[in-house]
Amino acid sequence: MKPSPIILALDTKDLGVAKNWIEATNSSIDIYKIGLEFFLKFGSQGLLDLASAGDFQVFLDLKLHDIPNTVAGAVSSVAQLSPKFLTIHASGGGEMIRAAALAAPEISITAVTILTSLSDHELGEIGFVGGAKERAIGLAKLAQASGARSIVCSPFEAAEIRSVLGDGIEIITPGIRPEGSDHGDQKRVMNPAQAIAAGASYLVIGRAITELSKISLKAMGEGARQILESIE
DSSP states (O other): OOOOOEEEEOOOSOHHHHHHHHHHHTTTOSEEEEOHHHHHHHHHHHHHHHGGGOSOEEEEEEEEOSOHHHHHHHHHHHGGGOOSEEEEEGGGOHHHHHHHHHHOTTSEEEEEOSOTTOOHHHHHHTTOOSOHHHHHHHHHHHHHHTTOSEEEOOHHHHHHHHHHHGGGSEEEEOOBOOTTOOOTTOSSOBOHHHHHHTTOSEEEEOHHHHGGGGTOHHHHHHHHHHHHHHHO
């Protein structure tokens, strides 16, 4: 069976809720994103506890950004959890990316380019020269050259980054919203089918699926299945 391109964001501070979400969607989803909200509360043990909820891989979204030695140490500290993907900020520089990749060569070090919550105006406010697409492409090229095996970018940068970097890197796109969904705090969004067509390997989806759990876990599972069918 073809692996699912959906990565479900487990953005919750409730361990039981996270398990329920996995159980409800595991027939349509193979990878789950664990971010700071969950990891800072439950740590490594939380990931081990989730293992009983289904057969899945982990996208550990810690967005590490520090001096190379510190990032390498942090990567080593979570390597025993065997995440499929582990995020760092590409803006930390080539030496930092290389240190992370060398610290855990079995993990796909995933370089975050430009956050999808940032507009071009906000990028200028924090000192970036050029727009989001230009900066994301530059950071993606740096990341690949420095040993990252996957990158995170908005779906609007995916096509050009795929063209520049080729098929040798996996592209993960947040900012995915099915038609009619609330954009929330995302500024640059695209629907799932469009993002895959643009060159994304994986799509990070959160509230568009998890909000359905307020109706029922069955509705949540059905929602995940419908999104998967829309991109197959």
